[in-house]
Amino acid sequence: MTAATKTNMRVIFALTLVHFTGDFYSAFTTPLFPLFVEKLGLTLTQVGLIAGIARFLAFIVQPSVGYLADHYPTRAFTMVGLLLTVVFIPLSGIAPGFWTLLLVIAIGSFGSSMFHPAVTGMVPLYAGNKAGLSMSIFNTGGTLAFGVGPLFVTWYAARFGLSALPATMALGLMVAVYLYLILPAPPNEGLSQNGFLGAIKESLGAAWKTIALIWIVMVLRAVVGQSFMTFMPVLFVQEGFTIVSAGIIFSLFTVAGTISGLMAGAFSDRIGFKPVFYVTHGLMTPVLLLFLQLSGGWVYAGAALAGGIVLATLPLGVVMAQSLAPRGRSMVGSLMMGFAFGLGGLVAPLVGKLADLYSVRVVLTGISLIPLVTLFLIARFPSVDRPTA
Secondary structure, eight states: OOTTTOOOHHHHHHHHHHHHHHHHHHTTTGGGHHHHHHHHOOOHHHHHHHHHHHHIIIIITHHHHHHHHHHSOOTHHHHHHHHHHHHHTGGGGGOOSHHHHHHHHHHHHHHHHHHHHHHHHHHHHHOTTOHHHHHHHHHHHHHHHHHHHHHHHHHHHHHHOGGGGGGGHHHHHHHHHHHHHHOOOOOOOSOTTSOHHHHHHHHHGGGHHHHHHHHHHHHHHHHHHHHHHHHHHHHHHHTTOOHHHHHHHHHHHHHHHHHHHHHHHHHHHHHOHHHHHHHHHHHHHHHHHHHHHOOTTHHHHHHHHHHHHHHTTHHHHHHHHHHHOOSSHHHHHIIIIIIHHHHHHHTHHHHHHHHHHHOHHHHHHHHTTTHHHHHHHHTTOOOOOSOOO
């Protein structure tokens, strides 16, 4: 196996650890919304506003950060961003009111937008001939964090209280020191002479129409996933589940997405992206509607099934776009994962307002129908059979 085709698992692991650590702390916010509602008297509209702004800052600003990361190859984007997330998200536990809570979560979320583009853009360089699998492993760091993080933080908050949350930053700071010692600097993309729009044009090239189509599908998928991940804990606490049980449900949803993402990545390396998109998006609506009809212990199984289907294609949109437009990997990756994910989360205030008016369950039922629209767009995807680094 040549150097060009060999996968550098040491670097892939380091990049995955960055992804896991940052998203582990980012995952604290959503499962704690029921406690924030109780402590601070938040409305569901305010919950949606916090979630929407957090995702705006964590994801929608990623293309601009990706542009800077492509132009100025430095580890500062990764390390500073990781530190902001590790430090400020835990401070939400001692926030005295709505605006303070919004501020610390916003700063932590902006930190998330700093490290994501740089590390996502580096994955293809060390993936060898396993681009789909490597990106799925990298994505596993994030989805696993969003599975383990809620379990940890709901147990921790139930055991020690919200006011003890700042102590959790110690673990993240230790990991940051380790990453500082082993993480390589990102390479230069050769786009330093281009402005922001020029960098986008250079990155996407002639494939921009296809990439835009993929991006729309990723946005619609994110609307569904983000709406369920934001309001699912609130729904089940309202219906009698404990905060820890709601955290378990949330974790099952996201951990199942970790497993399905790995499977989807492996299958895409063998049969291409399009069939995987067809199957998962075709199953999404019936699985989500089934999940909302379950009760009792069946909710846990339904959460795992729903999360596995909804989150499976999250890494594939990134790899597919990078395969079609390999230049400016940070920019392309941030458009697919960050900007799309952020736009999906930006509808959270609207979803929250509708939930205040009509109930969480009714609104999530309507959102479950969105994946049907994506099938018409997926039909126009090109056949990219073997993604390569």
